[in-house]
Amino acid sequence: MGKQRLTTFALAVKNLRKRSFRTKSLIVVVAVFSFVMFCGGLLTQSLSLGKNYMSGRMGADIMIVPRGCALSLQNTLLRSESNTFYLNENLAEEISVMPGVEQASPQLYIGSLNAACCTVPVQLIGFDPETDFTIKSWMKNIDSSKLGFGEVVTGSRVNATLGGQVWFFGQPLKVVAKLNDTGMGFDSSVFMTLETAQYMIKASQEAAVHPAGNGKDHISALFVRLSGAEDAAEAAKLIISKYPQTDVVVLKEMMLHISTQLHNIKDLAYGIQGLLWIVSVLVLAVVFTVSANERKREFGLLLALGATRKKLEGLLIAEILIICILGAICGVIAASFIMYEFRMLIAVSLGLPYMQPSIGSAIILAAVSLLLSVFTGVISCLYSVIRIGRAETQIMIREYE
Amino acid sequence: MLELKQLKRVYASDDFSSFTAVDNVDINIMTGDFVSIIGRSGSGKSTMLNMIAGLLRPTSGKILINGADLWSMNDKDMAKIRNSKIGYVPQGLSLLSNLTILDNVRLPFYLDKRKDNGIDRAKKLLEEMRIQSLAQRYPAQLSGGEMRRVAIARALVNNPEILIADEPTADMDEETSEEVMKLFGRINSEGITILLVTHEYDITNYGNRIYKMSSGKLAEKYHLSESKTMY
Structure with missing residues (x-):
């Protein structure tokens, strides 16, 4: 004591x-x-x-995907599930000139089963920096318009170092930036330009380990921002009636769910x-x-x-x-x-x-x-x-x- | 110093009957007295002692300590009296098993905030009780006689005016009983008033006032002058 x-x-x-x-x-x-x-x-x-976070930063009012792929898109966005599906690229141009559409930006999804950098399958996402209004809201340390060929931006949970390389389908890609936390599947995705994404599709075909399909001139989803007065549900109906091969995910409905x-x-x-x-x-x-x-x-x-x-x-x-x-x-x-x-x-x-x-x-x-x-x-x-x-x-x- | 006026305690039973354990007891104990109360088991002596110690509320009557009515005090004042004026040696084993002997002895120091940690005083008392070597042991490692000495040391730690002991030699062999009683005698010779109850007639040789309790009533058996106190 x-x-x-x-x-x-x-x-x-x-x-x-x-x-x-x-x-x-x-x-x-x-x-x-x-x-x-x-x-x-x-x-x-x-x-x-x-x-x-998601409803505040997504920016898109509706998302257009191939018929039957609405759930796949939600899974890609929320569960970071790897998916590969295609729409015709011409759709982006047609939709962007529809009345009430303020901006339309395509994204191309390539599913990868495994990569050295990741503990879970990684979704490769190609996007168009010129029209994009979704990805760039989470980007830090880089101007997305300056993203070059062979360069990628990784999600916050992807284990990759800035300036280092990540490999997919036998191809090295340079990590130039990381996204902020999105709280969505984007956190475990890898982002690149559409041009790089198209190249990766070819690489997957050559590697023939996990062919990502014939993605030439295709996109996977079209993110659309409507002008303020436009009703998203009405716009979705109009798009489906005009393009019956598509499904439209309305962000408001998804957020309600x-x-x-x-x-x-x-x-x-x-x-x-x-x-x-x-x-x-x-x-x-x-x-x-x-x-x-x-x-x-x-x-x-x-x-x-x-x-x-x-x-x-x-x-x-x-x-x-x-x-x-x-x-x-x-x-x-x-x-x-x-x-x-x-x-x-x-x-x-x-x-x-x-x-x-x-x-x-x-x-x-x-x-x-x-x-x-x-x-x-x-x-x-x-x-x-x-x-x-x-x-x-x-x-x-x-x-x- | 201590005065009981018409002190009474009635216990109610489950069958709506009642039992008078202490029946209108009057006693006046002076400073320096060594009072022994003898009586058979169930005669009411422990009940009376516990009322004096502030542990059991009387049904009626008064207990005056230096003129102040003990049972009209609030919890805080009564705790103060129990802590500083009364040293209480309970019947049976009364040490806290999770504390060392030294901590057990200095426990009353903690109960009424004092600046000192009480270690020196506790050690001195253990030395007086000739059990200083047991300071760091736990109660389970001690004999019955040793534990009783610790309980006495604990009762003395705050320099009480009166030491109250309930059957202090119960379950002890003759030699140990004698040692403990001599210890009480020594404490009394230092000016501390002692009040003890027992059913062992032998130990009433120690004390100047002997009372007998029977069926809750108290009767003085003999009263020796201070000079004739036997110990």
């Missing part, structure tokens, strides 16, 4: 150490609770942020969090009541030696606070590690726009989880504290003789 003074904290620590199994079990209960709180909070925040899914996930997360909160409160309350009952003699003796009931309550609360703070810290650390390490897998599995919040927001969320865990602990031990505070000292001492 050191020369330290006996304080409420020191006494609480000694009590917790003495009952180490009970202490560790309670820490685990609180850790699970704070883990779920933090994960749930981070997940719903990331989904909301992803959705807002995403919102519905997001609400379902949020409801599920809140439900699980609520249920776990109730379970945690009950488990902690039962354990604390049983434990306080077993310790009646100890509390009685402390009162007999001159402790005030307030001091005794303080001691009990100090013990629960230590347990809750330790448990919450463990839970938040574990949750942070898992949510960060597996963020890509989570995003891909959910198939929804997913954008993790900033460190500051994550810290606030961690603090909220910690406070909620502490609040849960305090609520749980209230009954025990009130009982101990009201019991007659001598009866407490004698009950366990």
